[in-house]
Amino acid sequence: MREVWEETGIKAEVIDMSGIYTDPGHVMLYDDGEARQQFTICFRARPVGGDVRTSNETTQVRWVAPADLSELDIHATMRLRIEHAMDRTRSVPYIG
Numbered sequence: 870m871r872e873v874w875e876e877t878g879i880k881a882e883v884i885d886m887s888g889i890y891t892d893p894g895h896v897m898l899y900d901d902g903e904a905r906q907q908f909t910i911c912f913r914a915r916p917v918g919g920d921v922r923t924s925n926e927t928t929q930v931r932w933v934a935p936a937d938l939s940e941l942d943i944h945a946t947m948r949l950r951i952e953h954a955m956d957r958t959r960s961v962p963y964i965g
Contacts, residue, residue, distance in 0.1 A: 873914065877930045878922035881914035887954040890946070911950050 873881040890909045897905045921930050933941065935955060943951070953959050 870914070874919065876924050876927045878919045878924075879916050879930075880918040882917045883912045883914045885913050887911045887913045887956075887959055888950060890950065892946075895946075909950070911954060913954050 870881050870883060873879055888911045890911065891907060893906060895907055897907065899905075921932075923930055938948075938951065
C-alpha cells in the first residue's frame with residue numbers, strides 16, 4: 870500500500886495476493902559487486918482515494934483498460950504478473 874501511494878499518489882486497499890514470483894536465472898548484478906535474485910510478492914488491490922501523480926520513481930501514471938494492455942510495451946515477466954492479477958481464479962487470501 871505504501872509503495873502504491875509513494876509511486877502513484879493512489880491510496881489502495883489490499884484485497885488478496887495474486888502471486889509469488891522468482892527466477893533463479895534472473896540475477897541482477899550491481900556496480901558495487903552485489904548480486905540479487907529477484908523475489909516478488911504481488912497483491913491485488915483496489916483504489917480507495919488519492920490523486921494520480923508521478924514520483925521520483927515513476928515517469929508516467931495512468932489508468933489503462935485491460936483491453937488496451939496489448940498495445941503497451943510491457944516486459945514479459947511484468948505482463949505475466951498483470952495477467953495473473955486480472956485472473957480472479959488465482960486469488961490467494963491475504964491476512965494483513
